[in-house]
Amino acid sequence: MSKQDSQNGYYRPPVPPPNYQQSQQSGNVYQQPGPQQPEFNYNNNQPANGNQQSFGQFNGSNANDEKYDFNAPPPPSAGQDNFDEAFKVVKPKYNDIPFTILFLASVAGFIVVAVLGISYYHSHSGYEGSGVHDSFNTSTMNSNTVILLSIVVSVALLLSFLILVIASKWTKLFLQLGLICNVAFGLGTAIYYLVVGYYSAGIVFLVFAAFFGFCYWSLRKRIPFSATILRIVIGVSKKYPSCYIIALIGMIVVGAFSYLFVIAIVGVYAKWGDQSKQGYSQSKLIGLLVFVFYSGYYITEVMRTTIHVTLSGIYGTWYYLSKSDAGMPKHAALGSFKRAMTFCFGSICFGSLLVSLVQLLRQLITIGKMEALGNGNGWAYCLLVILDALAYVLDFCVRYFNHYAYSYIALYGKSYLKSARDTYHIFKYKGFDALINDCIIDTALGIYSFFAGFLSAFAAYMYLRKTKPAYNDDGSYYAPLVAFSFVIGLQVCSVITTVITSGTATFFLCLAKDPQVFQVSYPDDFAEIFRNYPQVMQRIQTPDN
Numbered sequence: 001m002s003k004q005d006s007q008n009g010y011y012r013p014p015v016p017p018p019n020y021q022q023s024q025q026s027g028n029v030y031q032q033p034g035p036q037q038p039e040f041n042y043n044n045n046q047p048a049n050g051n052q053q054s055f056g057q058f059n060g061s062n063a064n065d066e067k068y069d070f071n072a073p074p075p076p077s078a079g080q081d082n083f084d085e086a087f088k089v090v091k092p093k094y095n096d097i098p099f100t101i102l103f104l105a106s107v108a109g110f111i112v113v114a115v116l117g118i119s120y121y122h123s124h125s126g127y128e129g130s131g132v133h134d135s136f137n138t139s140t141m142n143s144n145t146v147i148l149l150s151i152v153v154s155v156a157l158l159l160s161f162l163i164l165v166i167a168s169k170w171t172k173l174f175l176q177l178g179l180i181c182n183v184a185f186g187l188g189t190a191i192y193y194l195v196v197g198y199y200s201a202g203i204v205f206l207v208f209a210a211f212f213g214f215c216y217w218s219l220r221k222r223i224p225f226s227a228t229i230l231r232i233v234i235g236v237s238k239k240y241p242s243c244y245i246i247a248l249i250g251m252i253v254v255g256a257f258s259y260l261f262v263i264a265i266v267g268v269y270a271k272w273g274d275q276s277k278q279g280y281s282q283s284k285l286i287g288l289l290v291f292v293f294y295s296g297y298y299i300t301e302v303m304r305t306t307i308h309v310t311l312s313g314i315y316g317t318w319y320y321l322s323k324s325d326a327g328m329p330k331h332a333a334l335g336s337f338k339r340a341m342t343f344c345f346g347s348i349c350f351g352s353l354l355v356s357l358v359q360l361l362r363q364l365i366t367i368g369k370m371e372a373l374g375n376g377n378g379w380a381y382c383l384l385v386i387l388d389a390l391a392y393v394l395d396f397c398v399r400y401f402n403h404y405a406y407s408y409i410a411l412y413g414k415s416y417l418k419s420a421r422d423t424y425h426i427f428k429y430k431g432f433d434a435l436i437n438d439c440i441i442d443t444a445l446g447i448y449s450f451f452a453g454f455l456s457a458f459a460a461y462m463y464l465r466k467t468k469p470a471y472n473d474d475g476s477y478y479a480p481l482v483a484f485s486f487v488i489g490l491q492v493c494s495v496i497t498t499v500i501t502s503g504t505a506t507f508f509l510c511l512a513k514d515p516q517v518f519q520v521s522y523p524d525d526f527a528e529i530f531r532n533y534p535q536v537m538q539r540i541q542t543p544d545n
Contacts, residue, residue: 067135094348095415103302103349110295113288114260117267124270134253145481148463152485155459156492159452163445163493168234169502172227178444179219185447218439225532226440232525233503236318242333243311243499250307251495254300261296268292290360297359301352309348310339311502312410319510321519340498347409347416351402358398362391400438401427406507423509429536430512441504449493455483456489511536 094100114453167174194201271452272285293522313336320329329335340348365388401423408419461482464472471477511518511529515536519526529536 006503018165023481030366036448048497062457092167093413094343094346095413098346099349099353099416100346102353106295106298109291110264110299113268113292114264117271119329120271121265123268145469148460148467148481148485149488151463152456152460152488153492156452156489156515159455159489160493160496163448163452164234164237164500167230167295168238169439171231171234172223175223175227175230175440175444176220178447179216179440181447182443183209183216186212204541214437219436222436222532223440226436228525228532229504229507229530230441230500233315233500233507234524236315237503237514239497240318240332242312243314243503244309244496246310246333246337247499250303250498251492254303254495255491257300257303261292261300264292264296265289290364292403293363294356294360296401297356297363298352301355302348302358302388305348305352305402306337306345307498308403308502309344309410310337311336311499312506313339314409315503315506316407316411316510319507320514320517336410339413342408343413346466347414348406350416350422351405355395355402358391362388362395365391404505407502407509409505411509415491426509426512432510438501438504442501445497445500449490449497452493453486453488453490456492459484 009083125519150237186205190205190209193199193205268285268288272280272288274280309335314332317328317332317336365384369381369384369388372378372384402428405416405420405423408414408423409416412419412422414422461478464478464481472481515526526536
């Protein structure tokens with residue numbers, strides 16, 4: 001364990017010396033030597049005895065193999081039964097403090113602009129009707145719509161629960177069907193567009209379907225490894241329901257802020273966008289809108305990242321301490337959240353700033369495309385389309401890399417730049433494996449989330465047909481409410497499945513850094529992983545090790 005990790009209080013259990021195994025009689029984790037374990041040959045990723053189904057301890061040296069730290073501190077004692085005691089902080093260090101200050105300043109600025117804009121909008125807008133049941137009320141937010149949204153959320157939650165149950169019982173089939181459905185949807189969409197004569201879109205989706213089919217055929221041999229990881233992660237989340245509580249609370253907080261964000265944009269247009277008002281300034285309007293979009297993206301990303309870091313802390317605690325002498329500390333979720341909001345918060349703000357700036361860039365490019373299209377400037381529009389594609393790729397790369405960097409921050413408590421450096425080092429050796437694993441799991445989860453959104457939208461449509469609310473007498477609200485219900489269902493399922501995506505990222509990092517901990521703690525699961533992924537025995541050494 002590095003000196004910095006010790007100072008920050010992030011406990012990493014000492015690894016067992018070579019040829020040591022768990023004593024089944026005593027129940028302790030690291031006990032007596034086990035001479036029967038076969039040695040592992042790093043040159044061909046096979047056990048030295050040639051047995052494909054067996055797996056050995058870490059015996060021998062390798063360029064990627066970390067030296068064993070026999071001077072690492074002992075595990076927490078059994079009496080240390082809460083998170084703070086199990087993960088004592090010797091010298092607290094708040095990483096990346098300037099970015100915490102920048103984030104707080106952005107929040108304060110957003111609040112000022114939002115309050116001014118919303119107050120002006122509220123005082124200068126009219127409202128017809130007096131009660132939620134008044135048929136003259138032109139707003140759709142009455143009791144009928146509240147019941148509709150409650151049904152949509154309930155359907156989405158039920159479907160999310162069923163998805164997790166199916167994934168835990170038939171994991172391999174779950175992933176296979178998800179990948180196959182991805183190909184089928186792409187092919188079905190292509191056929192539909194070709195039939196109706198929309199040939200350009202049909203050809204594009206046909207290419208997508210062929211690409212998805214190629215991916216499935218190429219990755220089908222990796223499905224068992226991803227299925228094992230998915231089964232393990234779901235098992236951990238079922239054992240610690242606090243993971244889902246955090247996801248649900250996060251969904252409510254992010255959803256509420258998103259609603260405020262939209263109202264703030266409307267308020268800015270209302271107060272500073274009226275050209276007939278004296279003192280109107282287009283540059284002021286553009287500057288305020290850019291700030292609102294930037295701060296809104298920034299705050300939302302920090303919220304999402306805090307959820308991810310908190311979940312990663314829970315999974316990391318399970319990985320390292322679930323089979324230790326002390327066992328899992330009490331209130332691991334609360335302790336992980338406190339770490340995310342204190343020592344790790346500056347790093348969260350740092351990484352989220354990068355994502356929010358890329359999102360702002362994409363939003364500005366989108367506005368530029370609309371103006372170029374309206375002015376008939378074809379060359380500018382084509383150039384902006386290319387820039388938008390590049391910005392999309394940049395956004396994907398930053399988000400994907402940060403997803404693992406945040407898990408590393410949760411595990412080791414380092415600053416953002418040091419965590420990014422170590423994550424890059426791991427990706428240098430394991431990045432392709434992580435990408436394939438995420439491609440299989442994330443694609444399957446995305447398909448099932450889409451299905452949950454579709455059924456939620458169908459439930460909203462049937463409810464509107466049966467209840468026939470006054471505001472929908474002419475059927476004009478079918479499309480917006482059904483579309484909104486689809487988005488809600490999709491988002492609810494996506495938030496619930498965040499528990500899985502955070503778990504898979506954290507588990508993969510822990511497995512790359514300290515595979516022997518999992519080998520000793522869960523030998524049967526490790527044997528299954530080794531059969532499908534022999535490279536698991538190659539331990540990655542980061543620069544600070």
